[in-house]
Amino acid sequence: MSPSALTDLDQHDRVPAAPSNGVHLPNGHLSTTVLNGHARTAFLLDRNLHKSFPVVERGSGSYLYLKDGRVIFDATSGAAVSCLGHGNKRVFKAISAILSTGIPYLASTFWACEVVEELCKKLIDGTGGKMARVYLTGSGSEAMEAAIKLARQVFYENDPATRRVNFITREGSYHGNTIGALAMSGHPVRRAPYEPFLMDNVHHVSACNAYRQRADGESDSSFVARKATELEAKFQELGPETVIGFVAEPVVGAALGCVPSVPGYLKAMRDVCHKHGALFILDEVMSGMGRCGTLHAWQNEDVVPDLQTVGKGLGGGYQPVAAVFISSRVVNTLLNGSGQFVHGQTYQGMPVQAAAALEVQRIVEEENLVGNVKRQGLYLEKCLRSRLADHPNVGDIRGRGLFWGLEFVKDKATKEPFDPRLGVAQRVHDTAISAPFNMTMYPGTGTVDGFRGDHVILAPAYNVTEEDIEHIAQVTSNVVHQVFRKLGSL
Ligand SMILES: Cc1ncc(COP(=O)(O)O)c(C=O)c1O
Structure with a gap:
């Protein structure tokens, strides 16, 4: 399938070409320097002020069309966001419809809005009624902030002097x-830069990382038991009556590169929390809303959290929208108490956010895309393993659904990582995104101990085909072979 055949945007949807020497604002200021299709911004405080980024002119399906004429296969959905791909006409239509009502925004302090309630109903239905309410926010971080405060309020409601x-x-x-x-x-x-003023009431236990932590021959159940013992010890160290809750990503995203929890882990952790009356909280901002082959990652083992955050795949990048799922235990505490979550933001549960997210979720359901994620995810695993499992620098291939990570090592036997100064993950990304490969791969570092270690993530759109999967696996393999061949010759 040629990229141009996938284009469903009309000619008039195209962004007009900017002059190659920059975009001139009406006041004559040069906003952007564009050189060879790369832009270094002059006014935007970009992610990296020393770098220039390729300019994207438009997107359609899994493809991004660059100013320099190249067509990029988006194998990461941005940062695991664009679950329907780019340019979805149905979502555009839903957004236009809500805009035409004149209320893209409503003050949630004063008004109710049907599309917002409709979205929340759909989201609760998607949990099989195992969660009770939804709190809408504009980003995953905001959803986490809301979850943190709500968790604290659960105990404060019953006892303002709570030691939790x-x-x-x-x-x-x-x-x-x-x-x-x-x-x-x-x-x-x-x-690091903010350490002096980060909350000192947050305490860490180890992740659940089978590749790095499981002892030779250790079974899932012994490994999980070890993790439960560690969590129990942390509760005892802090005093179980002081703990609000335990928070985990069911499949760790950016920090570790798609590390799934070992079977039985979530249940064991939940049991420790509940034994001590604490909350079991899951962060599914990256791994949720279908990404891992079940609508919610916890549905893989049916371990229902007390609070759960979601984000990226909720609105698929068509609106900034995220959410907290709230269990009946938490909702009932509020209902039987003050009846009010002491929190709120201006842009919360906006009709335009809800309309976009609702349409994305309808499409996911109607097109059985979670089923496709599961099917194509298994195929992606097979294709990646057959091409790369024997590569001397690919230490681990892990993930679930359409959420796969490759961890790179200098020595496969000892799992020793590369010197961080080599910037291995960044090299893989830079090579992938360049001609002739023209595909995104999401790089991450600190995989081993927060500082050392390299990985990349693959997280394509939910509607990819087998042909797309073969393309992703082949390009990944070609990129990995080229990068390490070159590194070897340094
Ligand atoms: C697991 C997880 N939680 C929370 C966040 C924060 O989400 P946001 O970037 O939308 O604020 C992210 C973002 O990558 C994430 O991966």
Whole structure:
């Protein structure tokens, strides 16, 4: 299938070409320097002020069309966001329809809105009624902030002098960049500049990383028992009556590169939490909403959390929208208490966010895309393993659904990582995104201990075909072979 055959945007949808020497604003200022299709911004405080980025002009399906004429296969859905791919006309139509009502925004303090309630009903239905309510936010970090505060309020409602002040989270985790969410994260590099003012009531236990932590011959059940013992010890160290809850990603995303929890782990962790009356909280911002082959990652083992955050795949990138799923235990505490969550933001549950997310979720359901994620995910695993399992620098291939990570090592036997100064993951990304490969791969570092270690993530759209999967696996293999061949010759 040629990329042009996938284009469903009309000619008039195209972004007009900018002059190659920059985009001129009406006041004559040059906003952007464009050179060879790459832009270095002049006014936007970009992610990296020393770098220039390829300019994207439009997107359609799994393809991004660049200013330099190249067509990129988006094998990562951005950062595991664009679950329907780009340019979905149905979602555009739903957004236009809500805009035409004149209420893209409504103050949630004063008004109710049908599309918002409709979305929340659909989301609760998707849990099989195992969660009770939904709190809508604009980003995953905001969803985590809301979950943190709601968890604390559960205990405060019953006893304003409650001693429950501590959270237990995990090393090798990422829960967002706002101060509360960052404090919950076990991501040393992102935490470093802000360490002095991150909450000191967040305590870490180890992640559940079979590749790095499982002893030779250790069974799933012994490994899980070890993790449960560690969590129990942390509760005892802090005083079980001081712990609000334990937070984990069921499949760790950016921090570790798609590390799934070992079977039995979620249940064991939940049991420890519940034994001590604490909350079991799952962060599914990256791994949820279908990404792992079940609508919610916890549905893989039916371990229902007390609170759960979702984000990226909820709105598929068509609107900034995220959410907290709230169990009846938590809702009932509020209902029987103050009746009010002491929290709120201006942009919360906006009709335009809800309309986009509702349409994305309808499409996911009507087109049975979660089933496709499961099917194509198994095929992706097979294709990756057959091409790369024997590569001397591919230490581990792991993931679930359409959420796969490759961890790179210098020595496969000892699992020794590369020197971080080599920037291995970045090299893989840079090579992948360049001609002739023209495909995205999401790089990450600190995979071993927060500082050392390299991985990349693959997370294509839910509607990919077998042909797409073969393309992704082949390009990945070609890129990996080229990067390590070159590294070997340095
Ligand atoms: C697991 C997880 N939680 C929370 C967040 C924060 O989400 P956002 O970037 O939308 O604030 C992310 C973002 O990557 C994430 O992967």
